[in-house]
Amino acid sequence: MKAETISVGTELLLGEITDTNATHISQQLAAIGVDLYYRHNVGDNLQRLTGVLRTALSRSDVIVLSGGLGPTADDITRDGIAGITGRPLRRDAAAVEHLKRFFAERGRVPTESNFKQCEAPEGGKLLPNTCGTAPGLFVEHEGAWIFAIPGPPPEMREMLRLSVLPRLVERATAEGGGRLYSRVLRLADIGESNVANLLEDVIEGQTDPTIALYASPGEVKIRLAGKSPDEAAATQRLDAMEALLRERLGAHVYALDEDVMETAVGKLLRERNATLATAESCTGGLLASRVTDISGSSDYFLGGVVSYANEAKIGVLGVPAGVIEEHGAVSEPCARAMAEGVRRCMGADWGVATTGIAGPTGGTPEKPVGLVYMAVAGPGGTICQEQTWPGTRDQFKQRVTQMALNLLRKQIIADGE
Amino acid sequence: MKAETISVGTELLLGEITDTNATHISQQLAAIGVDLYYRHNVGDNLQRLTGVLRTALSRSDVIVLSGGLGPTADDITRDGIAGITGRPLRRDAAAVEHLKRFFAERGRVPTESNFKQCEAPEGGKLLPNTCGTAPGLFVEHEGAWIFAIPGPPPEMREMLRLSVLPRLVERATAEGGGRLYSRVLRLADIGESNVANLLEDVIEGQTDPTIALYASPGEVKIRLAGKSPDEAAATQRLDAMEALLRERLGAHVYALDEDVMETAVGKLLRERNATLATAESCTGGLLASRVTDISGSSDYFLGGVVSYANEAKIGVLGVPAGVIEEHGAVSEPCARAMAEGVRRCMGADWGVATTGIAGPTGGTPEKPVGLVYMAVAGPGGTICQEQTWPGTRDQFKQRVTQMALNLLRKQIIADGE
Numbered sequence: 001m002k003a004e005t006i007s008v009g010t011e012l013l014l015g016e017i018t019d020t021n022a023t024h025i026s027q028q029l030a031a032i033g034v035d036l037y038y039r040h041n042v043g044d045n046l047q048r049l050t051g052v053l054r055t056a057l058s059r060s061d062v063i064v065l066s067g068g069l070g071p072t073a074d075d076i077t078r079d080g081i082a083g084i085t086g087r088p089l090r091r092d093a094a095a096v097e098h099l100k101r102f103f104a105e106r107g108r109v110p111t112e113s114n115f116k117q118c119e120a121p122e123g124g125k126l127l128p129n130t131c132g133t134a135p136g137l138f139v140e141h142e143g144a145w146i147f148a149i150p151g152p153p154p155e156m157r158e159m160l161r162l163s164v165l166p167r168l169v170e171r172a173t174a175e176g177g178g179r180l181y182s183r184v185l186r187l188a189d190i191g192e193s194n195v196a197n198l199l200e201d202v203i204e205g206q207t208d209p210t211i212a213l214y215a216s217p218g219e220v221k222i223r224l225a226g227k228s229p230d231e232a233a234a235t236q237r238l239d240a241m242e243a244l245l246r247e248r249l250g251a252h253v254y255a256l257d258e259d260v261m262e263t264a265v266g267k268l269l270r271e272r273n274a275t276l277a278t279a280e281s282c283t284g285g286l287l288a289s290r291v292t293d294i295s296g297s298s299d300y301f302l303g304g305v306v307s308y309a310n311e312a313k314i315g316v317l318g319v320p321a322g323v324i325e326e327h328g329a330v331s332e333p334c335a336r337a338m339a340e341g342v343r344r345c346m347g348a349d350w351g352v353a354t355t356g357i358a359g360p361t362g363g364t365p366e367k368p369v370g371l372v373y374m375a376v377a378g379p380g381g382t383i384c385q386e387q388t389w390p391g392t393r394d395q396f397k398q399r400v401t402q403m404a405l406n407l408l409r410k411q412i413i414a415d416g417e
Numbered sequence: 418m419k420a421e422t423i424s425v426g427t428e429l430l431l432g433e434i435t436d437t438n439a440t441h442i443s444q445q446l447a448a449i450g451v452d453l454y455y456r457h458n459v460g461d462n463l464q465r466l467t468g469v470l471r472t473a474l475s476r477s478d479v480i481v482l483s484g485g486l487g488p489t490a491d492d493i494t495r496d497g498i499a500g501i502t503g504r505p506l507r508r509d510a511a512a513v514e515h516l517k518r519f520f521a522e523r524g525r526v527p528t529e530s531n532f533k534q535c536e537a538p539e540g541g542k543l544l545p546n547t548c549g550t551a552p553g554l555f556v557e558h559e560g561a562w563i564f565a566i567p568g569p570p571p572e573m574r575e576m577l578r579l580s581v582l583p584r585l586v587e588r589a590t591a592e593g594g595g596r597l598y599s600r601v602l603r604l605a606d607i608g609e610s611n612v613a614n615l616l617e618d619v620i621e622g623q624t625d626p627t628i629a630l631y632a633s634p635g636e637v638k639i640r641l642a643g644k645s646p647d648e649a650a651a652t653q654r655l656d657a658m659e660a661l662l663r664e665r666l667g668a669h670v671y672a673l674d675e676d677v678m679e680t681a682v683g684k685l686l687r688e689r690n691a692t693l694a695t696a697e698s699c700t701g702g703l704l705a706s707r708v709t710d711i712s713g714s715s716d717y718f719l720g721g722v723v724s725y726a727n728e729a730k731i732g733v734l735g736v737p738a739g740v741i742e743e744h745g746a747v748s749e750p751c752a753r754a755m756a757e758g759v760r761r762c763m764g765a766d767w768g769v770a771t772t773g774i775a776g777p778t779g780g781t782p783e784k785p786v787g788l789v790y791m792a793v794a795g796p797g798g799t800i801c802q803e804q805t806w807p808g809t810r811d812q813f814k815q816r817v818t819q820m821a822l823n824l825l826r827k828q829i830i831a832d833g834e
Contacts, residue, residue: 014444027433036431041455043454044629045454052455072613105805113610278723280705284708289705291701298726298779301701302728346733361713362715
């Protein structure tokens, strides 16, 4: 199956937003073994969209459009598909009812332009939108499958997952190429070239599953993949390779597939029936926010304190004023006192703390931008790690929270041994 | 001048990296008034690159390729341009000398494949690379300009700045189109279709500047743009249109251009020399994290409490246990007590609180997933707003923090009146 994507929106061509939808769709298609050969961006212009669609239809089996499904006149994706396939738009009665209900539940009244979103090309289907008002479209036309999904990333992701990928998996399986089975091992605390060295012979000898390394910010991923009509056999081969890699890489493997560091930490806490509290200075709440991104985290996360001002460190967390006077707020003693303080004040089994200089301002020669102390207080005592990570403010917050969670993960594991 | 970009690299089509080069090139072209109508990604495949190049040459004045200029066999951009223009590759003697020197200075010896980078299509120019080994290419062919620049972002940016944009500015000025001037108004608390209705006559009558609406999660943007050789005149027209739109849309306009809600709130607090503290349940730290995404936020942000467990609400924030027993943690009285509690315990001028059900689990018929109470406590008293926003957990957190910050923004403004 050959695929092609088209992201629609003038804001992309002006560089106002980055096309992260294309990245996500690419990853998801790759994961199910669909070959993506072209991606395009066009603006809110019907003639240019039609031209790109025509070329895509002439060579691809699957076309995934994103964006341009809104209610206004410059939302042209519906018209583009209707035009190129010669299928006039028809209003869907069930979708009209759904839209009315959606607005009523929010105490609002839809305008006439909203109902444009309830139209599908003749013979096509509307795809339900579980997080917004714009339904997607699915049209089969002369052997090609055309999907149109919304531009806002959360809506795009959900619709791709629920309405696009299952259809593609079914078609791939029916066409007999066998399904693609894959697994991703996620590694912390180790660089790509070190992983490559440790696995040199395994990578050279790879056949089924194949092995590929990817470096992303703050982690390295190893992707195992193989195509097979037989799920049990494929799973067995993936299991065997995973076991071999875990033997080589040990605790660097922190999670599988979609699980992120906060998922891994949550699982460990849940298994041990243990609770967590966070104390943050430089990460400003992002650590707590990542922990609570996991549904059900209220089972183990009691709460956190963002102690930006020194008064909050002293008054709420009970950091001794003398510690800050003597060592400063960005120091190992302060990080330790914060972790211990939040553990105590929230009554948690584990306390994690961050204090550092996120920048771009606030650095000094002794304490430069990027300096951070991360502490973990637990049943067996408190540890602290110092790091310096220059980078943007966003990057710094992401990296520090990743490393602090990994430090916690390793301490929880060590505590049980 | 009509332009088109092509990013070359299989890693893009697999979603291993996001095409931020395309975003940067788009921004830079928009800033000098070059109309970018298409962007494409193709993999390291000569046939498919050639196909896309052929189409681009048939309709565009300027084509900017990025990536595929490295020394290995899968770097195909040079061959693609040579093939489509019928101009064989010629080795450039000066570039060969430069490359030998570059390697010698680093104590290394170039391999034969490195010299591939010294080849340009006949009649074309090599563009100097100030941060790496791969030179870029510039070829004029039948009236079209083809630029090829490297994929690594720092090299791409420098070559674009030094060798591509100056040539385009010169051509644009010669052709008399003028520079592009633009401004973005960001709106809160109003949907795209409502904005469209309020501005119907303005949008229909648009000439210079042009007006375009974009909906992104939690906000609507209005982009004004006009081309002019005269900066003062262009600015005057943008100012006049902005004034008209502000008259229609009032306090819905919360910021301009790159400023986000947390920037707008930060500016208001800074102007008034006021301080802020946050108390979060369902947003789990994201509210504090957004506030602290702004460099310098330590000037007005004192700290926050993520009171996930009821004990934290009672113990740290001082929410009366009776309030939670009687009304529940997700209730207006609890939200009010949290906002007032954090304002008191951090000693801040303003306290903002969120409590709700982020889902996907935890909902009941009386208190469904998506229900949230947001409260703002300030010098003039406390207000609270109830909303229900079904959606994913991420979306919920984003929307609630956006709305809570907007509620705070409106209260700060009202407080001064």
